[in-house]
Amino acid sequence: MPTGVLNVTIDRDGGAERFEVPAYDNQTVLDVVSWVQQHADPTLSYRFACRVGMCGSCAMMVNDVPRWTCRTHVSKVTDGADIHIGPLRNLPVIKDLAVDMDPFFDKWIAAEGVHHGALTRDDPIARVDAVSVGRVEANAGIECINCSVCYAACDTVTGNADYLGPAALQRAWTLLNDAKDEARQDILDAVSGSGGCHNCHSMGSCTAYCPNDLDPMSAIAGLKRETAKNFFRRGR
């Protein structure tokens, strides 16, 4: 049974549109968007897949805060009945609430956020010490679901189109600490260029809004230290 009515404003290609959506006790922001698409306007475009916080495809701006909409309850974003939903910030809009994630993933690659292995399937499996300092550091950042919430929250991304952004840099940091990764110098070079880790002002919006409670800001601080050490070592 509906418990009331939500006043939903959705930023679309043609401008903001208002919808009245039945409110329920237990309702996520993604439920609200889906209701609009199913009952009010089937042309509304948006993106989701897993609905359980795994795939990272459903992020949107909700009352001006970037959020994973499938796991954000309406009660978390409003005390009243007004909800403002828009496409994720810092990325080009394809249509309505669907943004083009290409720049986000391209930067992931540009930060050398790919596995650089040396072994083949014929080699024995390398042993990794689960409690080594590097592994603990890497573990802290590997649960990233590529949702781009941090990327949307970061003002440095807004100000510098070349900035690699928190998620890509955090992945570079996990690989730098990964005993199985063989491209330490490539990673350090990739993250110390003009779009690299030293752009970050430690304003912490990435860490504040990451839905998985990850801490890209501290990962980037780690990159700042390692790239600086590397710089002085090479200089000598």
Add this chain to the structure above:
Amino acid sequence: MKAPARAHPLWIAYIVHRLSGVALAAFLPLHFWVLAMAVSEPGRLDGFLAMTEATAVKFAEFGLVFLLAVHMFGGLRLLALEWLPWRPAQKSLAAGAAALSFLIAGAFFLQAV
């Protein structure tokens, strides 16, 4: 496209640091101009220094010391946060220490005026 809510402590620390940095930079030319008077026109410098007795000017001076203090502690906080791989508990300790030293510096300054 709207900016997200930024009302979290680190973002506020960031904007305070930027505004105080810019304000300090804006003040520098004025500061050098007054210092330059010491060599070029000592008489005018004395006149200027006499002016610092006025309450309004004292108040402005306080603003300046305040700007430098928040910028310096904010800067030291950033340097510690980024360059020392501390655990969060140590960071809050350090923030507390900085706040305390600021309080002491502030009290000292109030005594001086």
